[in-house]
Amino acid sequence: GAVVSQHPSWVICKSGTSVKIECRSLDFQATTMFWYRQFPKQSLMLMATSNEGSKATYEQGVEKDKFLINHASLTLSTLTVTSAHPEDSSFYICSARASGGAWYEQFFGPGTRLTVL
């Protein structure tokens, strides 16, 4: 149980285009999902917290107009990188907290590797 998927697992796009990454909880409902970014050989940094049916909360320094997050259902959150540039190339990981689950427990997706040319 508690499986989280991400799609796509990797994507290559041209500079200036937008890319959408999906995060799905497959066997549970998730009121809250988190989006992390990991640059090569660095740690995971929390970008934003996504709550179903409400606006996402972004961490300091993360541009909300560039990284659009939509949590339209209890099993799906999407991250759209708008007008992507090479510096946005990174590994994006989502996690989900089960509705009614422990506040400290997150289940991680496998990650999406974004390369912007």
Place this chain on the structure above:
Amino acid sequence: AQKVTQAQTEISVVEKEDVTLDCVYETRDTTYYLFWYKQPPSGELVFLIRRNSFDEQNEISGRYSWNFQKSTSSFNFTITASQVVDSAVYFCALSGGGTSYGKLTFGQGTILTVHP
């Protein structure tokens, strides 16, 4: 604010050696959880252990063991008789129950390489 420090950037050992990965944390919360994750080259995080702030008992799981000491704010991870398959990046993380409610703060990670 929460902070996790893994001072060892990279560790290299030969198979069968024991290795300890250090983790020091900072938090003002009285209730918090500490985690260790393994990240193999595929990138997917593998959950290893979770410990709450009220349980200082050390834990052993096979070749893995964890030493939690609140007095020194440390949560160290030891691999006994290391194997090549243990090669990965290991992250220590903290989740506090206060203002950071449920947000995970990760350490910088330690790259472990086990040579045959």
